[in-house]
Amino acid sequence: xxxxxxxxxxxxxxxxxxxxxxxxxxxxxxxxxxxxxxxxxxxxxxxxxxxxxxxxxxxxxxxxxxxxxxxxxxxxxxxxxxxxxxxxxxxxxxxxxxxxxxxxxxxxxxxxxxxxxxxxxxxxx
Numbered sequence: 001x002x003x004x005x006x007x008x009x010x011x012x013x014x015x016x017x018x019x020x021x022x023x024x025x026x027x028x029x030x031x032x033x034x035x036x037x038x039x040x041x042x043x044x045x046x047x048x049x050x051x052x053x054x055x056x057x058x059x060x061x062x063x064x065x066x067x068x069x070x071x072x073x074x075x076x077x078x079x080x081x082x083x084x085x086x087x088x089x090x091x092x093x094x095x096x097x098x099x100x101x102x103x104x105x106x107x108x109x110x111x112x113x114x115x116x117x118x119x120x121x122x123x124x125x
Contacts, residue, residue: 009119022096033104038092050106
């Protein structure tokens with residue numbers, strides 16, 4: 001069974017940085033695309049960033065381009081989200097996700113079937 005466990009959330013002032021981690025288990029990590037989503041109170045869950053199975057392709061929401069970087073370490077079965085220049089509007093519950101199809105590209109259009117429990121990021125002004 002696929003399990004995703006996020007960590008690294010917290011509270012930070014605007015302009016600060018955080019790095020989220022998502023440890024995956026239950027299948028061959030390196031064969032699957034990974035992504036990060038976020039959900040702010042009262043809003044829908046939105047795609048933030050995605051990375052292909054090989055790490056060769058990445059996708060970002062316009063709102064985070066140039067500030068966030070997604071990466072993966074297939075030897076550690078872990079995907080990361082480095083978040084710099086954080087803004088109050090980045091405040092949300094951040095989720096790690098992955099799909100059921102192998103060799104995906106990690107785009108927003110991919111169907112994501114498995115989700116972690118989320119880690120809270122709070123950015124104060």
